[in-house]
Amino acid sequence: xxxxxxxxxxxxxxxxxxxxxxxxxxxxxxxxxxxxxxxxxxxxxxxxxxxxxxxxxxxxxxxxxxxxxxxxxxxxxxxxxxxxxxxxxxxxxxxxxxxxxxxxxxxxxxxxxxxxxxxxxxxxxxxxxxxxxxxxxxxxxxxxxxxxxxxxxxxxxxxxxxxxxxxxxxxxxxxxxxxxxxxxxxxxxxxxxxxxxxxxxxxxxxxxxxxxxxxxxxxxxxxxxxxxxxxxxxxxxxxxxxxxxxxxxxxxxxxxxxxxxxxxxxx
Amino acid sequence: xxxxxxxxxxxxxxxxxxxxxxxxxxxxxxxxxxxxxxxxxxxxxxxxxxxx
Numbered sequence: 203x204x205x206x207x208x209x210x211x212x213x214x215x216x217x218x219x220x221x222x223x224x225x226x227x228x229x230x231x232x233x234x235x236x237x238x239x240x241x242x243x244x245x246x247x248x249x250x251x252x253x254x255x256x257x258x259x260x261x262x263x264x265x266x267x268x269x270x271x272x273x274x275x276x277x278x279x280x281x282x283x284x285x286x287x288x289x290x291x292x293x294x295x296x297x298x299x300x301x302x303x304x305x306x307x308x309x310x311x312x313x314x315x316x317x318x319x320x321x322x323x324x325x326x327x328x329x330x331x332x333x334x335x336x337x338x339x340x341x342x343x344x345x346x347x348x349x350x351x352x353x354x355x356x357x358x359x360x361x362x363x364x365x366x367x368x369x370x371x372x373x374x375x376x377x378x379x380x381x382x383x384x385x386x387x388x389x390x391x392x393x394x395x396x397x398x399x400x401x402x403x404x405x406x407x408x409x410x411x412x413x414x415x416x417x418x419x420x421x422x423x424x425x426x427x428x429x430x431x432x433x434x435x436x437x438x439x440x441x442x443x444x445x446x447x448x449x450x451x452x453x454x455x456x457x458x459x460x461x462x463x464x465x466x467x468x469x
Numbered sequence: 470x471x472x473x474x475x476x477x478x479x480x481x482x483x484x485x486x487x488x489x490x491x492x493x494x495x496x497x498x499x500x501x502x503x504x505x506x507x508x509x510x511x512x513x514x515x516x517x518x519x520x521x
Contacts, residue, residue: 212470223497227505228515320518322510334518349518359517395520418517425516 228354232327236356240330243299243315249376249441250302250313273455275444277379282446288341288438291375294318294333297325301333301340303348303358304372307365310451314358316373320349327351330358334398338412340373341380341438345413347398352418352429359418362429370448371414371433374441381446382414382433389420389427397430411435 244250294300294317301316317329325332331350338344350358365384373380390397398415401407412435420429439446450456474492478485509515 209470216470220500223500224505227501228509231501323506326517327506327510332518351515351517354515390519392516392519397519417519419515423514425513428517428519430519 232354233356236327236330236351236354239328240315240356240358243317243329244302244313247299247302247315247376249374250315273457274450275458276450276456277439277444277446278458281439281443282381282437283439284437287343288378288380290342291339291377293339296335297321297329299329301373301375303331304374304449305365305370306372306448307369308361310449314350314356316348327355330356337398337415338400338409340375341378341412341435343412344400344409345398345402345415346373346380347415347417349417352420353422359416359429362416362418362431365431370436370446371416371431372446372449373414377441378438379441379446380438381436381448383436384431384433386432388430388432390430392425392428394428394430397428397432402432 291300296319297317299315299317303312303314303316305312314330316331316333317325318333318335319325320332320334326349331348333339334347334349337347340346352359352362365387367384367386369384371382371384373382388397388403396403396405397417399405399407400409400413401411402413402415414433414435416431416433417428419425420427444458475485475489478488480488
């Protein structure tokens with residue numbers, strides 16, 4: 203009898219320890235691995251972190267400031283394209299990282315990879331943000347729908363509730379910047395697939411614009427609801443032209459671009 | 470079970486302690502690197518996608 207009790211006790215103890223280890227793994231270990239991995243993924247895209255121009259690159263008599271200072275080349279207003287359709291990209295292979303996401307509300311250093319597919323093992327747990335297959339590509343006619351973890355595994359959408367209407371959501375592919383802004387936030391049931399429909403919220407509607415949808419879990423650590431952020435494309439611009447004003451930290455030195463600053467002057 | 474494992478560990482006490490620690494470390498590594506990543510998507514938390 204004592205022997206049987208001993209075995210039961212040891213089994214319960216073992217299960218308790220494994221459960222405890224699982225919590226440690228989920229809440230702590232997954233972030234460490236995934237954060238490092240997602241950072242590496244962006245760093246290893248040869249276009250992932252666009253070159254920042256330094257004062258020495260500034261031709262045309264820019265006043266030389268601190269040589270170590272970072273100067274952003276701002277996209278000139280005339281290159282911000284709001285009418286023409288953006289160039290299309292080749293549909294990415296499953297798990298291929300084809301874009302990056304910048305969200306200034308989450309910090310000017312926020313850059314995360316976007317990869318094809320929403321499989322947990324291959325994409326969401328490993329690469330971070332995943333693109334719903336068959337939805338539009340960045341800047342595409344329809345809805346560019348992406349999903350990401352809100353907790354654990356590097357939690358790319360950790361601060362989703364801080365987003366407000368009009369906030370910029372900036373997507374970068376190898377050749378193009380796509381600047382969206384937030385139009386609406388919503389908490390939905392998990393089966394609300396209309397969230398990623400070509401016209402968000404209306405599965406029967408014909409595509410009528412260039413939208414973006416972000417989905418993540420809600421509340422944190424729960425599967426009961428989804429937190430959804432909708433946005434619409436503002437403009438696109440060629441990547442080699444510089445940085446969109448939206449992703450340049452306030453107060454940073456810029457060159458070119460915007461209204462009022464002439465070409466080649468450091469402001 | 471634990472008593473049985475302890476009795477099977479070779480050597481004197483210090484060696485047994487060292488082996489036991491290594492064993493715990495190894496089991497934890499197997500759980501962290503293979504078992505937990507495999508089981509996590511099957512559990513009903515942390516779902517972030519909509520639709521089927």
